[in-house]
Amino acid sequence: MKYSSILVSLACALAMAPAAFAQAEAKYEPPKTSWGVPDLQGFWSSASLTTIQRPQGASGLVVTDEEAAKLFNRNIYTRVAKEESELSKAELLTDANPDRAYNRFWMDPGADLGKINGKYRSSWVVEPADGQIPYKASSRATRAATSEEEFSDLKSDNPEDRGMPERCIWGFTGGPGPVLYNSMYNNNYQVVQTPDYVMIVAEMNHDVRIIPIGATHKAGALPKWGGDSIGRYEGDTLVVETVNVEPRQNSYISATGKVTERFTRASDGQVLYQYTVEDPARYTQTWKGEMPLNASQGPYEYACHEGNYSMVNLLGGAREFERQGRTNGVRKQIFAGVAEADE
16 A cells, blocks of 8 residues: 555656646746847837727726727727728828828737737736826826827927927837837837947837946936936846936936836747836836837838928918918827727
8 A cells, every 4th residue: 555655646746747847948048148148139019009008998907818809999090990991092092181190001000919928918007006107297298298299289480399200300109218118100129239238229210229238327417318328137137227318308207217127038039128117206106017029020211301391391381371360280189080989
């Protein structure tokens, strides 16, 4: 009987061994550069229908496949695509709605909600628990401008009156950060590493952030586009700390704020991007987010000014409005005509 018990125990242990070995082998070992740090180089995309803040009606941060499908169908890009699919080619070409901007064909926001660890996410904000950015106030002066606001409610007397994106100085999606997030198009990034620097290039406007490794912040330095970023490696993670962002960039921090970002290779095809935003001048508390950056084929050329007559037309249109005694301005809704209420 004694020997039978031993044999049964041994058999159970052997039966469990493959599962244990499989679990041990499942731990991902990220590739290393020739100088021994985690290799994050390559092309990555933040394209996704998940938004930085949680949409109304979502039950929580992680959602089921069924709820993800509902959020997908409610997403404004999905709804615009559906609306336009029901229009004839002639109707699309003759659309005279000035608030529409351009149709869904020219947008590339992603095909589905984003996933982390194989689970759908309803927002990138993970703290506070409600998935909302904890602004102290809702005024434009205390928060990052949305893309629509960046193009609206501005004077049209001179090119300098217009927003940074229209003047091709800095992209309206936040560029290479801080913070990285996703938008209607141009969601690709390129990461390049050397022993002394990391470079992040955004497809949008080809904005660049160069991050020295092992450096310290420069006291009294002028604000920089992309901020004063310094980096270090903690195990398999690149940690980047950024302060002193050029205020015209409309980033997520004020002159006294700080963003700490963490880049960790989760698999051959994905980098987990996490960040912490600390800025008592703008927010009621520290807030955190995380987003997957998925492998992509690389950025396209972003020709911001080449062949672009928008500025001439915009200023000329403003002069015509003045001659007619009309008020110059557009609505802030690029998807005018699509109901905002939940369906």
